[in-house]
Amino acid sequence: MEEKIVRASDVMAKLDRLLEDVRASGECRENQLGTIRNMVSNCLMLAKDYREDRTFDFDRYDVTPVMHCRTQAEAEIFCRSMDSVGKRWISEESYLGKNRWDVYKEDTCYEFRVGCFTDIDWAIDHDYKVLEFSDFDHFPGIPDSEITKLRETEKKE
Secondary structure: OOOOOOOHHHHHHHHHHHHHHHHHHOOOOHHHHHHHHHHHHHHHHHHHHHHHHOEOOOOOOOOOEEEEOOOHHHHHHHHHHHHHOOOEOOOOOEOOOOOOHHHHHHHEEEEOOOOEEEEHHHHHHOOOEEEEHHHOOEOOOOOHHHHHHHHHHHHHO
């Protein structure tokens, strides 16, 4: 039975071993071609899953999540994304008016289901699932190019 591959590094390691076997034997048997095809297919599925996993979805979490924004730029983008899907502060005010990042700065977390904010230590102490803004590349209502630009700016700093 074929071993189940769950990580891209596993796929690449197995593919490297298979290619070494092909090079050593000087020929490529039909079963090796089938295995290579399956491995390429696995790589493509992993790439698709990776992209989907890096897409933020407000409704995805079973536990109480908070989004940790380390920079004011992250907070501004996240608040715009929340506004784009109709989320508001608990007071019913728009996130666009004031994002409150200035209170906790790099420790700011947004509890987007309720419409409040806190610091990361409080969120951890109260068993919230802390999501890192930097773990996501795609946010509702935000062009991907804006996230790419943010990442490039962060690399320079």
